[in-house]
Structures are given as structure tokens and as C-alpha cells.
Amino acid sequence: MPEPVPGPEPLSRGRAVLTGVLGVGSALAAGDLVAGLVSPPSSPFLAVGDQFVRLTPEWLKDAAIAAFGVYDKTALLTGMGAVLGVLAVLAGLVARRRPGPGLAVIAGMGLLAAVCTQAAPTAAPADLLAPAVALVTGVAVFAGLHRALGVTDPGRVRPGGGTRGAATPGAPPARRAPADRAEPSPGLRSALRDAPVRRRRALTLAGGVALGSLAAGAAGRLLASRAGAQTVIALPAVAIDRVPPPPAGVDLPGAPSWLTPVGDFYRIDTALQVPRIDPASWTLRIHGMVERELTLTFAELEARPLVERPITMVCVSNPVGGDLISTARFLGVRLADLLAEAGVRTGAEQLLSTSVDGFTTSTPVDVATDGRDALLAIGMNGAALPVEHGFPVRMVVPGLYGYVSGCKWITDIELTTWDAAPAYWTERGWAPRGPVKTQSRIDTPAAGASVPAGRVAVAGTAWALHVGITRVEVAVDDGPWRPAELGADGGADTWRMWRTTVDLAAGARTLRVRATDRTGTVQTEQEQPVVPDGATGWSAVPVTVV
Ligand SMILES: Nc1nc2c(c(=O)[nH]1)N[C@H]1C(S)=C(S)[C@@H](COP(=O)(O)O)O[C@H]1N2
Ligand SMILES: [Mo]
Numbered sequence: 001m002p003e004p005v006p007g008p009e010p011l012s013r014g015r016a017v018l019t020g021v022l023g024v025g026s027a028l029a030a031g032d033l034v035a036g037l038v039s040p041p042s043s044p045f046l047a048v049g050d051q052f053v054r055l056t057p058e059w060l061k062d063a064a065i066a067a068f069g070v071y072d073k074t075a076l077l078t079g080m081g082a083v084l085g086v087l088a089v090l091a092g093l094v095a096r097r098r099p100g101p102g103l104a105v106i107a108g109m110g111l112l113a114a115v116c117t118q119a120a121p122t123a124a125p126a127d128l129l130a131p132a133v134a135l136v137t138g139v140a141v142f143a144g145l146h147r148a149l150g151v152t153d154p155g156r157v158r159p160g161g162g163t164r165g166a167a168t169p170g171a172p173p174a175r176r177a178p179a180d181r182a183e184p185s186p187g188l189r190s191a192l193r194d195a196p197v198r199r200r201r202a203l204t205l206a207g208g209v210a211l212g213s214l215a216a217g218a219a220g221r222l223l224a225s226r227a228g229a230q231t232v233i234a235l236p237a238v239a240i241d242r243v244p245p246p247p248a249g250v251d252l253p254g255a256p257s258w259l260t261p262v263g264d265f266y267r268i269d270t271a272l273q274v275p276r277i278d279p280a281s282w283t284l285r286i287h288g289m290v291e292r293e294l295t296l297t298f299a300e301l302e303a304r305p306l307v308e309r310p311i312t313m314v315c316v317s318n319p320v321g322g323d324l325i326s327t328a329r330f331l332g333v334r335l336a337d338l339l340a341e342a343g344v345r346t347g348a349e350q351l352l353s354t355s356v357d358g359f360t361t362s363t364p365v366d367v368a369t370d371g372r373d374a375l376l377a378i379g380m381n382g383a384a385l386p387v388e389h390g391f392p393v394r395m396v397v398p399g400l401y402g403y404v405s406g407c408k409w410i411t412d413i414e415l416t417t418w419d420a421a422p423a424y425w426t427e428r429g430w431a432p433r434g435p436v437k438t439q440s441r442i443d444t445p446a447a448g449a450s451v452p453a454g455r456v457a458v459a460g461t462a463w464a465l466h467v468g469i470t471r472v473e474v475a476v477d478d479g480p481w482r483p484a485e486l487g488a489d490g491g492a493d494t495w496r497m498w499r500t501t502v503d504l505a506a507g508a509r510t511l512r513v514r515a516t517d518r519t520g521t522v523q524t525e526q527e528q529p530v531v532p533d534g535a536t537g538w539s540a541v542p543v544t545v546v
Contacts (some may be wrong), residue, residue: 010096017151020092022145022209023106024084027138029217032208033112035130036223041120041273042127044113044134045226049080049272051116052357057279061235071271091142100148103139109365110135121358122275149204149374235379238268240331241307245329249488254459255497258309258490260326262381267388268315268324271423274359275409279392280473284376288414290353298392302378304333309398312465312494314436317530318402318427321441327494330381330396335367337375339415344369348415350432352423353395353407361407362398362423364433365415372398372466373493376410399466399492400402401434401534431533437462438523439517440472440498444539450544453506458484458500464517471516476502476509484513492518504545511541 011019030421031044041047053076095102114131117123132311163234206403250258259262268328286294308331315324346364351363368374374397377387385391390408397405404424414421420434426432440462445451468489473481487497515523527537 011146011150013093013096016092017089017147018136018206019095019142020088020105021085021104022089022090022206023091023102023138023142025111026141026209026216027106027134028084029213029215029220030137031130031134032220032224033216033218034133038129038219039124039127039270040224040276041115041122042130043079043220043273044110044117044131045084046273047116047120047127047131048113049076051081051119052076053266053270053272054119057535061304062520067076070512079359084463095142095146095240098452100142102142102146106138107135109190110138111124113266122356141283144208145202145206148198150212159316163541164307174359179256184537191326216403223537230526235304235331235382235384238304241305243309243491246310246490247488250490250497252459252486252487252497252499254457254499255461257328257442258487259381260328260492262383262386262389263326265326265328265380265389266324268317269408270359272355274387275355276387277356277392277409282392282411284411284413286342286415288416289345289348290339290415291345294337294338294342296404298378301333301376305337306331306378307334307373307375308379309375310494311373311375311396311398311492312463313396313402313406314463314465316403316434316534318535319530320437320439320527320535320537321447321541322535323421324411325461325495328380328488329382330339330377330392330412331382332375332396333396335376335397336371339365342415342417347417350415350423352414352416352421353410354412354414355407355409357409359438360423361404362418362421362426362432363395363396363400363405367400367433367435374398374405376491386515399436401436402429404432404434429526429532434533436463436465437534437536438462438467438469438515438517438521439536439539440513440523441539442474442511445511445541445543447541451504451517453504453545455501456504457499457501458511459497461495461497462493462513462515462523463513464523465495466493468518469515470497470518470520472498472502473516474502474516476504481514504543506545509543509545511543512538514538 012018028045033393035041041050087109091102091105096107104419107276110131113134114128117127117131120127134217195521246258268341279290282298284296284301286296308326308329308366310329312327318324348365350365350370353361353363363374375395377390377396377431378392380386380389385394392408394408395405395410404423441460442458444458444462445456458474469486472486474484475481480498484498486499489496517523517527523538524536525538528535
């Protein structure tokens with residue numbers, strides 16, 4: 001008489017979820033390990049994230065900026081992690097009876113990652129390896145665990161008499177089918193006898209997969225972060241045209257450091273993974289509306305006359321009182337010299353710069369060639385550009401917000417018209433030209449601070465870039481504006497520190513600041529949001545005086 005086959009009992013929910021989570025987790029880890037070894041940008045998770053950033057519709061980016069101030073990567077990665085977690089749980093739950101549907105979910109995720117690596121501007125066929133290994137690992141782990149956990153699942157090895165039911169006091173033995181017999185068959189008896197051993201083995205297997213995935217994922221991330229360290233270069237030891245060192249007194253107590261240490265320099269970009277460029281194979285093409293197209297290698301660029309200038313950079317997303325502003329000594333080649341060599345044709349309105357990662361900026365030709373120190377920078381504060389800030393070459397233009405001037409990892413400059421091609425952020429509703437608006441900020445005391453009544457030191461910074469600050473005033477509540485002491489002038493292309501003391505009586509007080517530029521124009525009181533061309537208004541800092 002043939003052995004009655006136990007019905008296709010589903011995996012318990014917990015085991016199904018475990019199978020899905022470990023299947024997806026091991027796939028990600030294997031993918032990251034291979035990516036770390038072969039090509040960091042091919043990490044399946046990050047490749048999907050990068051493609052998401054590229055495809056994000058304007059309204060969603062605006063919403064993200066509204067919610068997080070800037071296009072926040074942590075928020076994006078957290079959100080992606082949550083979606084992935086849900087998919088992993090679903091992959092397990094849809095496969096409680098048969099592994100097929102779960103395998104389909106995992107394979108689909110692998111294929112999506114593969115497509116995303118190939119959609120990247122830096123795509124190479126070798127980038128398919130990491131998603132392929134991820135897919136194979138995920139499928140193998142999912143199928144293997146599904147089998148191992150299924151065989152020992154108490155729900156699956158329910159013998160005819162219903163041992164689970166019988167073990168429960170008072171519960172009658174569950175008789176499901178006439179074929180069920182009171183005595184377990186020999187096959188089921190052995191399965192029952194072996195069940196605890198197999199169960200232990202299966203759970204050990206699951207634990208091993210979890211630990212192995214964590215180790216592989218960590219190794220992959222470590223390898224990817226080490227890949228960047230190799231791109232450090234020595235700056236050329238040639239005569240460099242430097243401006244004199246800043247006068248004593250550019251720094252004031254309570255104000256930010258006039259020169260920002262590179263590690264503290266604000267960072268904004270759409271890159272989930274920093275592009276890694278080999279300077280030996282880097283080139284810059286200057287073309288479009290020019291008399292002579294130029295293509296420069298890195299060696300050719302750094303062999304040209306180099307200048308070093310302190311320049312303050314600001315992000316257009318910097319709210320009033322915000323800290324998306326920093327200053328560095330940038331070393332580079334004057335952009336105007338290169339443009340003169342290429343011969344800009346009349347009618348060219350913008351420099352459309354393209355980064356190796358596909359990001360673009362539009363810089364007005366008239367601004368780039370008006371005599372200011374617009375640079376193709378290769379160095380920052382005496383060292384090569386850090387990868388996060390555009391290694392090997394970026395553009396820096398004093399007086400313009402970063403989104404229209406600061407192209408990092410730059411490889412292409414096309415001279416063209418405004419109508420021909422909107423740049424990355426202009427396409428998303430921001431203004432094509434982005435002159436920095438005059439602003440001032442209170443750094444000390446901090447907003448919401450408690451300060452003792454009496455004389456209180458107040459300090460901060462102000463900027464009117466490429467124009468210069470000549471006056472900063474501070475007011476308490478609705479009191480009169482009183483001038484602050486200015487730090488030494490480090491150059492019109494940099495911010496200027498200020499400090500003063502005010503008399504504060506106990507209670508809730510508001511400190512306000514406003515700046516006046518070299519043309520005599522007072523910073524506008526009119527409040528405007530960061531979109532489309534930079535925030536305005538007077539910064540107000542509430543303090544509690546005790
Ligand atoms: N390739 C690339 N370059 C970029 C960006 C970017 O997203 N990608 N962001 C721009 C913006 S909006 C700003 S404010 C500056 C910031 O430069 P930083 O990160 O070196 O401070 O870089 C600009 N250059
Ligand atoms: Mo920006």
C-alpha cells in the first residue's frame with residue numbers, strides 16, 4: 001500500500017519570513033562583496049538607489065527638499081531599506097507552500113539591480129557581475145532554506161494521528177482524511193524521530209547564512225571605501241600664484257572658522273556613491289560654441305599656470321541662518337584663460353558642465369569671463385581635492401551658488417545657449433542663473449540657548465560674495481540696529497566674521513542680524529524660501545535670558 005503523502009502543509013509564517021529575509025539579505029551581501037572586489041558602483045542596492053535619484057520626479061525631489069532641507073541621502077537609503085525589508089518579508093510569505101513565487105520576487109529584484117547598473121552613466125559590462133552573483137546567491141539560499149526549514153517544520157511532519165494535537169491536553173486527535181491511520185507510517189516515524197536533529201541543523205544553517213551575509217556585506221563595504229583611498233595624488237610643486245595669506249583677525253571668537261577644515265566643509269550632491277576617477281584616464285572636453293575645441297588631460301591641466309584663492313561656497317538650499325556654506329583655499333586653473341584659448345563664439349550664453357555621474361550645472365558665460373577667479377580646481381586647503389568634493393577636478397565660481405557653478409567630477413564643458421539645454425536643477429524648477437544673495441547669520445549664542453542676563457557676546461558671519469561686506473548690525477527684539485565689529489577682510493569672495501555685545505534683560509529675547517554690502521545695499525528683510533533662487537530675510541535667534 002503506497003505511503004500517503006502528507007498534504008502540502010505551508011511553512012509557518014515565522015519560517016517563511018526568515019527564508020525571505022535571509023534570501024534577500026544574503027543576495028545583497030554577496031552583491032556588495034563582489035562589487036567591493038570588482039567595481040564599487042555595481043553594488044545592487046546602491047545602483048538601484050542611484051537610478052531612483054536619476055528618475056525621481058521633480059515634485060518628489062521638492063517634497064524631499066521641503067522635508068529634509070536638502071536632497072537627503074540618509075532619508076532615501078532608509079526608505080529604500082524599508083521597501084526592501086517589506087519585499088523580503090513578502091517573498092517569504094508568498095512562498096509558504098512552494099518556493100516558486102518567492103524565487104520569482106528575488107530574481108526580479110536581481111534583474112532590476114542589473115538593469116540599474118547598466119543605466120548608470122559610468123556603466124561597464126563588468127558591473128553586471130555583482131547583481132548576477134546576488135541573484136544566484138539569493139535564489140540558492142532561498143531555495144535551500146525553504147527546503148531545510150520546510151522538512152523540519154512541525155506543521156509539515158504532522159503524522160496521521162496528529163501528534164501535535166494529541167500533545168495538547170483535551171484536544172481531540174485531528175482526523176483529516178480516511179487514509180489517516182492511528183499509527184504513523186515507518187517513513188513518518190523516522191521523520192518524526194529525526195525532526196529535532198534536522199530542525200537544529202536547519203536553524204544552524206539559517207544562523208550561518210545570517211552571519212555569513214553580515215561578514216560578506218561588511219567586507220564589501222570596507223573594500224568599497226578603501227577603493228577611494230588610492231586616488232590621492234600629490235599636487236604639482238610648481239610656482240603657484242597665491243594671494244597673500246589672510247590678514248590677522250579674519251577669525252573672531254564665537255564666529256565660524258574663516259577657513260573651513262576640509263572635513264567640516266559642507267557637502268551636497270546627488271551621488272549615493274562618490275564617483276572614483278583615475279586621474280590618468282581623466283579628460284576634460286571644452287566644446288560647443290567655440291572656435292577651437294579643447295581636450296585636456298589631467299597632466300596637461302596641472303601643468304598650466306595655477307592660482308590659489310580663498311573662496312566661499314554656498315548652497316542655494318541654505319535656509320536663512322543655515323550652515324550649507326564653507327570656505328577653502330582652492331587651487332586651480334583660471335577658467336577664463338581656457339575659455340579664451342578655446343575662443344567663445346558670440347551668442348554662447350552658458351557653460352553647461354557635465355560630471356562623470358551625469359549631473360550638470362549651467363554657469364553664465366558673462367560671469368565666468370568677467371575677471372573673477374572662476375577656477376577649474378584640483379586642490380583644496382593645500383591638498384588634492386577629496387573625492388567627496390570632486391576629485392580630480394571641479395569648477396568653483398566665486399559669487400554663484402554651487403548648483404550653477406560647482407560641478408564636481410567635471411569632464412565636459414559645452415558652450416551653448418540657455419534654451420538649448422537646462423541643467424540638472426534648472427530642469428527641476430530652480431533658476432538658471434544663481435548669484436548668491438547677501439546674508440548674515442548668528443552663530444553665538446545658539447538658537448534656543450539660555451544665557452545669563454547682562455552683557456552677552458554675540459558673533460557670527462555675513463557674506464555678499466564677490467561684492468564684500470562693509471557693515472553688520474544686530475538688534476534685540478524691536479530695539480534699534482547697532483553696528484557690530486567686523487573681522488579683518490579676507491577678500492570679497494569670502495565671508496566676513498563679526499561680533500558685538502548686547503545688554504539683555506531677563507525673559508524671552510530675539511536677536512536679529514542684517515548685513516550691508518560694499519555698494520551700500522542693506523540685506524533685504526523680505527522673506528523668501530530657498531526655491532527657486534535662494535532664501536532671503538533677516539536671521540532671528542530666540543534665546544532665554546535668565
Ligand atoms: N557632480 C555633482 N556636482 C555638484 C553637485 C552634484 O549633485 N553633483 N551639487 C552641486 C551643489 S547643489 C553644490 S551646493 C555644490 C556643493 O559642493 P561641495 O559638496 O563640495 O560643498 O556642488 C555642486 N556640484
Ligand atoms: Mo547646492
